[in-house]
Amino acid sequence: MSKLLKSIFYGSMQITGLFELMRRLNSKKALVLTYHGVLETGSENYVNRNCVSKEMFEKQMHWLKKKYRPVHLCELVQMIKGEKMLLENVVAVTFDDGFHNNFKVAFPVLQKYGIPATIFVTTDFIGTKGAKLWTERIDSIIYSATIRRLRLPIDDAEGTFDISTPENKIKSSDRIRKLLKSKSRSERERHIMMLEKQIDGVRNFLDEMDERYAFLQWDEISQMAGSGLIEIGSHTCSHSILSTLSHDDVKAELLNAKIALEAQLNRPCTLFSYPNGTEKDFSRRDKNILQETGYAAAFSQIDGLNRVGDDVFALKRVNIVRSPNFPFFLSKITGVWGKIKRILN
């Protein structure tokens, strides 16, 4: 859908009062939002598609404060478990991956509105500069490539990926990341190296991308945790998708991340979010290991709202992506977008 059509489509839904009606109908369900980055500036380039602008983030937080009840994520979990009374229109804000811009740009806005949030950090990346999650390495290779086509043999088939236009770059990046998601870490690494070899060398655009890709430092994490507003959860050590790992590797990812966070912050770490987080990315086995290693709840990236009694190791979230369209945000948080998507599928 074009930007203009999208804006008319969601804008007219807002005028009819549909979002307000849905917010009321869903008031006894718990909403959890996923953010990745919040950027002070940030172009509309596709590498920024998971990062909202500061201006839009502020507008969204203002709305949550006015229409919802923002709570700490651990409180929301207690409500789902039935240990605490469920508040109406309860919402919790979360961030995945642990980017520096969460501290620099989002944290002051959260403080301004007094909105608690949870940041799920990938512990191997804390304090690193210029390191990237594998998905983002693929994005930046494709973004900086000036050739028209990339070749990548996957499962014995020679794949060709058109990267001749910005639109095709997005499509090819999505396709390649989808194909590599199920591979082991070493296999994935081998494929990414093959991609890197085909372009003139990844253009060094770290300065330009620093706001987007830099990870949190330990002192920033401590400062946020110390404020009482921010909870720190685990998002594994290396951002590997659990379903691609052996039992022992899952255990190591979950336990080592927890130990690192608890040692640095001197408080229990009981909340977890699954890397990637779709139905295929975790199983009963992983939920059991989470429980054995002392986690109390885990969050997926399956779209939807949560009810009292739901499985606390597969809680749903609504992913907030970059969009200049505020009614689109309303369609997501009220569950309207999810319904449209399910109907279309």
Ligand SMILES: [Zn+2]
């Ligand atoms: Zn992630």
